[in-house]
Each structure stands twice: as C-alpha cells, then as structure tokens.
Amino acid sequence: MIIVINYGMGNVRSVAKAIESLGEEVIVSENPNDLRKADRIVLPGVGSFGKGICNLKDKGFLEVLKEEVLIKKKPFLGICLGMQLLAKNSTENGFHEGLGWVPFEVRKFEFTNFAGSMKFNILKVPHMGWNDISFNENCVLFKRTNKKACFYFVHSYYLNISENNKEFIVATCDYGLPFVAAIQKDNIFATQFHPEKSQRDGLNILSNFIDYQYQ
Amino acid sequence: MVKKRIIPIILLKEGRCVKGVNFKDFRDVGNPTTVARVYDAQKADELVFLDIMANHEDRSTLFEVVRKTADECFMPLCVGGGVKSISDIRVLLKNGADKVSINTAAVENPTLVEEAVKIFGSSTILVSIDVKKTEKFGHEVFTHSGTVATGLNALDWAKQVERLGAGEILITSIDQEGTRNGYDLDLVKVIVNNVGIPVIASGGVGNLKDLEDGINIGGASGVSLGSILHFTDQNVIKARNYFKTVGINVRM
Numbered sequence: 001m002i003i004v005i006n007y008g009m010g011n012v013r014s015v016a017k018a019i020e021s022l023g024e025e026v027i028v029s030e031n032p033n034d035l036r037k038a039d040r041i042v043l044p045g046v047g048s049f050g051k052g053i054c055n056l057k058d059k060g061f062l063e064v065l066k067e068e069v070l071i072k073k074k075p076f077l078g079i080c081l082g083m084q085l086l087a088k089n090s091t092e093n094g095f096h097e098g099l100g101w102v103p104f105e106v107r108k109f110e111f112t113n114f115a116g117s118m119k120f121n122i123l124k125v126p127h128m129g130w131n132d133i134s135f136n137e138n139c140v141l142f143k144r145t146n147k148k149a150c151f152y153f154v155h156s157y158y159l160n161i162s163e164n165n166k167e168f169i170v171a172t173c174d175y176g177l178p179f180v181a182a183i184q185k186d187n188i189f190a191t192q193f194h195p196e197k198s199q200r201d202g203l204n205i206l207s208n209f210i211d212y213q214y215q
Numbered sequence: 216m217v218k219k220r221i222i223p224i225i226l227l228k229e230g231r232c233v234k235g236v237n238f239k240d241f242r243d244v245g246n247p248t249t250v251a252r253v254y255d256a257q258k259a260d261e262l263v264f265l266d267i268m269a270n271h272e273d274r275s276t277l278f279e280v281v282r283k284t285a286d287e288c289f290m291p292l293c294v295g296g297g298v299k300s301i302s303d304i305r306v307l308l309k310n311g312a313d314k315v316s317i318n319t320a321a322v323e324n325p326t327l328v329e330e331a332v333k334i335f336g337s338s339t340i341l342v343s344i345d346v347k348k349t350e351k352f353g354h355e356v357f358t359h360s361g362t363v364a365t366g367l368n369a370l371d372w373a374k375q376v377e378r379l380g381a382g383e384i385l386i387t388s389i390d391q392e393g394t395r396n397g398y399d400l401d402l403v404k405v406i407v408n409n410v411g412i413p414v415i416a417s418g419g420v421g422n423l424k425d426l427e428d429g430i431n432i433g434g435a436s437g438v439s440l441g442s443i444l445h446f447t448d449q450n451v452i453k454a455r456n457y458f459k460t461v462g463i464n465v466r467m
Contacts, residue, residue: 010335010339011308011309011311011312011313013285013309013311014285014289014311014313017285017286017311021289046335046336046338047334047335047336047339048333048336051334081336111411122411124411124413124414124436125411125412126337126338126383126413127217128217128338128382128383129218129220129260129413129436130217130218130220130260130466131216131217131218132216148467150218150466150467152290152291153217154291154313154314154338154382155338156337156338156382174216175216194291196289197289197290197291197313198289198290199258199289199290202289203289
C-alpha cells in the first residue's frame with residue numbers, strides 16, 4: 001500500500017489518482033502514524049518551500065519520515081516541492097533549511113536581459129510546460145522511458161548541480177541553465193517534473209517506482 | 216528547451232461544453248468530460264476549463280466536471296470562472312485543478328491574487344484577462360464575461376498582475392473570440408514583450424497558421440484554441456504536426 005502524504009501543499013488528489021490508475025492501493029493521509037503501515041511513501045507538493053517544511057513539522061511528519069525512509073529504507077518518491085524539501089536549504093522568500101537528505105541547494109531561476117528593457121527575448125519564469133530531459137538509463141525510474149519523452153514542469157526554483165551532488169543526479173533538464181530533473185539516493189527518488197501530469201510517460205515513471213524493491 | 220504548448224479551452228455552461236462568438240450566442244458542443252478525454256488522447260499539452268456561468272449560480276456541476284476529468288486525464292488542468300475567494304481556489308484545487316484562473320475578482324480585488332500566490336504558489340495562479348478595443352482606452356480590460364468595461368489598459372493591468380505574483384497570463388481578445396479570424400497579435404505581442412511570466416494567447420484561431428502566428432509573431436508561450444476544434448476538422452494532432460513542419464519546438 002502506498003501512502004501519499006497530505007500536508008496541505010497542493011494537489012495530492014492527482015498523484016493518488018494516477019497511482020490508483022496503475023492498480024495500486026493508495027491512501028492519502030495526514031496522519032504520520034500511517035507511514036508505519038505503508039510499503040511506499042510519496043511526498044507530492046506545490047507551493048512555497050518555507051510553508052512546506054513548516055507544515056511537515058507541525059503535522060508531525062519529520063521524525064516518522066526519517067525512521068521509515070532513512071532507517072527502514074522504504075521506497076520514497078518526492079515530487080516537485082516534495083523533491084526540493086529534501087535539499088539542504090532554499091532561498092525561496094528568505095532562507096530556509098530543508099530536510100538535508102541530499103546535498104543540494106534550491107535556487108531561483110533569474111534571467112535578466114541586459115540588452116534592453118524588453119522582456120521578449122528572456123526566458124519566462126516560472127518554467128512552465130513540457131521539456132526534454134537527459135536521464136540515466138540505468139536508473140530504475142526511467143525503465144522503458146523513450147529517449148524523446150517529455151515531462152511537465154511548473155516551478156520557479158530548481159536544485160543546483162555541483163561536484164558534490166552529481167552522484168545523486170539521475171536526470172537533468174535545461175532551462176537557460178542545466179538543472180536537476182530527478183535524483184536517486186538508495187531508496188529515495190525524487191523528480192522536479194510532475195509524473196502524475198505527464199500523461200503516459202509520467203505514469204510509466206510512477207509504475208517503475210511501484211515495481212522498485214530496495215535491496 | 217521548454218516546448219510551446221497547444222492548449223484547448225473548454226467553456227462550460229451548466230455542466231455542458233459550449234462555444235460562442237465574441238462572448239455571446241453560445242452553442243452546445245458536447246459533454247465536457249468526453250471532450251477532455253479526446254484532447255488528452257491527442258496529447259494536448261494542457262487543458263483550460265472556464266465556467267462562463269459561474270458568476271451566477273451553483274458551482275457543484277463545475278466541481279464534478281473537474282473531478283471526473285482529473286480522475287482520468289493525467290495532464291495539467293487549469294480551471295476558472297467565478298473565482299472570488301481563497302476558499303474558491305482551495306475547493307477547485309481539491310477537486311483536481313492544478314492551476315486556478317482568476318479574472319473579474321482579480322480586477323475588483325487585486326489583493327486576492329497576492330494572497331493566493333502566498334498560499335498556493337505563483338505557478339498555481341493564472342490571471343485571465345479579457346480585452347476589447349475601445350476608442351478611449353485602446354486595449355481595454357473587460358470583466359464579468361466581457362460585459363463590464365473597467366477603464367484599465369490591458370498592458371498596465373498585465374504588468375500589475377505580474378507584480379501581484381501571478382505565474383501566468385491568459386490573454387483573450389473579445390473582438391476575435393469565436394470569429395476564427397486569428398489572434399489579436401498586437402495585443403499578444405505587447406503583453407509578451409513587457410512581462411516576465413508566460414503568456415497564453417487566446418481568442419480567434421481559425422486555422423493552424425493562426426496558431427503559428429501566436430507563437431512566432433505574438434511570442435506566446437502557449438496557444439489556446441476552441442472553435443476550430445469544435446467546428447472544423449482540425450485537431451490537436453494536426454496542430455502539433457503542423458508546428459513540427461514549420462519548426463516550432465513542440466512535444467513529439
């Protein structure tokens with residue numbers, strides 16, 4: 001059984017419905033104790049970083065998450081904000097500490113056009129829409145994924161790429177600069193894009209997550 | 216690089232899908248969930264539902280349409296029509312919307328946009344702007360489904376919408392809407408050139424070249440279409456193939 005964590009950040013329903021369509025039992029829960037019964041855990045999320053961390057804390061998810069994911073190694077999938085929250089910190093509306101499970105920092109897309117005042121030629125923020133990714137074919141998340149597959153992104157902040165976090169990056173995307181599209185650290189997976197909104201290619205990612213067994 | 220989006224707009228009236236001309240004379244064009252299913256199968260990049268009667272009546276039919284669609288179409292859904300409060304937004308998101316469009320209420324109460332962005336994030340909040348050409352104000356913003364003149368210039372309002380924190384603008388020309396004479400490209404262009412957030416062009420598409428112009432001349436991040444999907448033999452697949460042949464970066 002998969003638990004989708006409902007911590008008041010965005011549309012958990014879509015994630016649950018997408019997983020359900022693959023024939024899996026899903027429970028949307030705001031009760032941290034339910035995580036103990038789960039086989040797999042999904043942390044979705046849309047909204048601001050600070051509020052996300054705050055809600056996880058206030059609703060009592062932090063300790064249980066650590067126990068179930070970091071110690072018991074239950075398969076975990078973070079989506080969008082649910083990925084960003086795993087990072088060390090974010091500069092979204094002030095400086096906020098994240099869960100620190102992976103050594104990334106969350107930064108804002110900022111494009112300035114020095115050539116003139118017209119904004120036409122610069123990239124729009126948020127990065128919104130379908131984009132290509134380059135992915136590691138050995139990562140189970142991308143099993144059966146077509147090289148030309150596109151995924152749906154909606155975000156103004158991204159996970160930075162650096163020497164000390166490269167080993168955890170399993171997919172990158174490009175929007176003015178290369179940024180992290182997906183990560184894996186042991187049983188922990190996360191995507192910046194929304195698999196639950198990426199039609200067939202997205203459902204395939206979710207299906208791969210469901211099939212994954214930690215060894 | 217991010218793809219240009221092809222976005223069917225589904226107008227809703229009393230739970231049915233309708234289509235009019237210049238915001239009037241609406242015709243019934245089908246069951247919205249069925250229509251959405253077809254667009255999903257054709258790999259539309261996103262869907263927009265706008266309830267044109269939501270200002271006046273019970274909204275439960277809208278919620279049901281959104282819920283049904285979200286339960287089987289795993290693609291981005293933007294929903295609007297009569298959104299007046301934070302709780303309206305919350306209910307739509309809970310029923311399966313990914314983004315919520317605010318129109319009249321944004322003009323009447325701009326702090327609603329600001330507040331909504333703080334709570335739901337800027338990428339969740341789209342502001343929809345309906346525009347008619349008038350002698351006095353040039354491109355003038357109209358609210359209440361195009362019936363009330365505001366005296367606001369479209370560009371000034373779009374800039375303010377960006378400052379309020381909205382993540383996207385849907386710009387609709389009332390003059391062009393439903394006419395199949397093409398977008399108001401001057402309008403699209405001036406907005407795109409002066410805001411830093413994505414802009415979706417809307418109103419007037421009659422053929423695939425109009426969509427191309429929305430991207431290549433207007434500079435829009437996404438192009439919406441309605442009438443040509445309902446009343447001609449064009450569809451999303453043909454639009455995408457056409458984009459490929461003219462070199463616009465779209466999804467394969």
